[in-house]
Amino acid sequence: MLTQNEFSILRFVYETPLCSPKEIAETTHLPFDSIEKTLNLMCERGYIADGRITDTGMAALEPYRVKRAIFLAAGFGSRLVPITFNTPKPLVRVNGMRMIDTLLDAVVAADIPEIIVVRGYLSEQFDQLRYKYPRIQFIENPGYNESNNISSAMCVRYLFQNAYVLESDLILRNPKLIRKYEYCSNFLGIPVKVTDDWCISTDKNGVIKSEAIGGKDCYQMVGISYWDADDGSKLANDLNDVFTSPGGKERYWEQTALVYKKENYQVRIRECSFDDVVEIDTYNELKKIDKLYAL
Structure with a gap:
């Protein structure tokens, strides 16, 4: 070691x-x-x-080789209406490129052998990805519209060992954030003085201690994380415990390790910047980034 x-x-x-x-x-x-x-x-x-x-x-x-990349791509993307009426949010094109392609290209460049996409809403549209990424495996989430993204994590809960888990509606501008080798479980975050977005705080050693909406002197969360073999194995059971608990279907999947079962994990922060990755939450934000949508 x-x-x-x-x-x-x-x-x-x-x-x-x-x-x-x-x-x-x-x-x-x-x-x-x-x-x-x-x-x-x-x-x-x-x-x-x-x-x-x-x-x-x-x-x-x-x-320390990363074995797989898991993309959570089942949701409707309600905040990007009307575009998502006919197109799943990860497949929306921004400046000519599908959002998920910016992530997939980085995964391919890092020579990560397994690519898994959990899909739900308009799932058949994801088939188009196979032309460019023939190694993709699709896993269906039939309950995507009945719960939060923890239901997608439940569909792949036995595959988290040595795996990246990525939200599929990000625009990755720095592909080097996806690496062939990782030492330990980590979650990407952007250091901020204040935010009203989802954020995480750490101890002096960079271990994540809490997750909340809004905070000061913390890290704004970025939906890219890595889980080593030990933590990936623990997540299989812990995800099920959280999902089947009262109100469990309303949880976000990462709250399993960062909130409800945090005593079982030592997840470290990995710093990045707003220049590295962009999250488009609303249609107005989309119009600011891609002027074609403003026409």
């Missing part, structure tokens, strides 16, 4: 061969002397040679 620092440095060398310790420090924010010490150690172990990752190094990274 690698330590967090060893993993971060080894992944960086894999992604950026012949990089300097300074380049590693600028991205990972690790202390410079720690980076040099770790690089020397990994060279001694045979993980790195001549500035590049070796086959032995690749084998060390393999336990």
